[in-house]
Amino acid sequence: MLYLNKYSWNLALITLMCSEKQSVKDFLKEVLSIVVDETITIDFTFDLSKYPSFTKNNEVLELINRINPEPKATKRNISINTLRTFEIGAANKDDFAKRVFLYLFIASMPKRNKDFNADKIVTGININFNGIDVKSLSEGDKKLLLIKTIIDVLGNENSLFLFDEPDSHVHVSRKKEVKKYIDKANHFSVLTTHSPSLLHSIKDENVRILTNGADGLEVIPAEKVKAIEKLSEGA
Numbered sequence: 001m002l003y004l005n006k007y008s009w010n011l012a013l014i015t016l017m018c019s020e021k022q023s024v025k026d027f028l029k030e031v032l033s034i035v036v037d038e039t040i041t042i043d044f045t046f047d048l049s050k051y052p053s054f055t056k057n058n059e060v061l062e063l064i065n066r067i068n069p070e071p072k073a074t075k076r077n078i079s080i081n082t083l084r085t086f087e088i089g090a091a092n093k094d095d096f097a098k099r100v101f102l103y104l105f106i107a108s109m110p111k112r113n114k115d116f117n118a119d120k121i122v123t124g125i126n127i128n129f130n131g132i133d134v135k136s137l138s139e140g141d142k143k144l145l146l147i148k149t150i151i152d153v154l155g156n157e158n159s160l161f162l163f164d165e166p167d168s169h170v171h172v173s174r175k176k177e178v179k180k181y182i183d184k185a186n187h188f189s190v191l192t193t194h195s196p197s198l199l200h201s202i203k204d205e206n207v208r209i210l211t212n213g214a215d216g217l218e219v220i221p222a223e224k225v226k227a228i229e230k231l232s233e234g235a
Contacts (some may be wrong), residue, residue: 004150008105009134009142010125012149013102017080019153020093027148032141034129040080045124046076053111053119060103063088064121080127097153121167139169147181155187163191167198177203 004012016024017036028034046068054061066086068076088103090096104122111119126133134142147166155161167178175197182189193199199207199222207222 004146011104012145015097015149015153019097036079038079040129043126044076046074047123051121054091060106063103110181132181157186159190165192167195172197
């Protein structure tokens with residue numbers, strides 16, 4: 001299981017910029033106004049004391065050492081095109097983008113328990129593009145950024161995607177875009193929403209309404225709600 005939230009915005013954008021899929025390139029250009037070139041750079045910050053927590057010959061550490069070849073440097077700036085040339089044992093371009101995300105995710109994740117020895121080497125990531133950074137994007141754009149990364153790069157036909165209100169903070173005119181990105185023929189997704197606009201774009205047979213009943217949580221098919229509404233003349 002992989003959990004993505006606002007702390008993955010920068011990782012998601014780096015991942016999309018490493019992808020060769022035309023649908024991803026179109027998304028970057030049309031939605032985020034980004035064309036990947038040498039002008040896009042990434043600032044990394046490192047905690048040198050955490051290096052010993054990673055074992056040698058570790059794929060994650062190998063990528064970090066490529067990004068930061070000077071072991072005493074706490075900061076490093078590289079271009080996205082330089083990152084895209086690194087050899088990290090990927091089978092193909094799609095695998096490369098996925099590995100970049102997973103390796104950076106592990107390198108920037110705090111130690112959680114005794115079974116996971118590696119501890120947050122990367123303490124900061126900031127991408128410079130079009131004179132701005134990820135924080136400058138709208139909340140809606142950042143939601144779509146995560147969704148696109150999950151669906152088009154990280155997942156596959158064997159993945160189950162769970163989205164908790166993916167349309168929140170997305171402008172009402174763009175809520176159908178959320179459905180467009182999530183609704184893939186070879187994927188299975190479950191999402192929650194309070195949005196009538198998003199619900200209206202989904203087939204009734206795929207909608208369930210959750211409500212607190214006398215015996216606990218009740219799950220009601222949308223067709224039943226509409227039938228009751230019709231029989232009671234809206235009451």
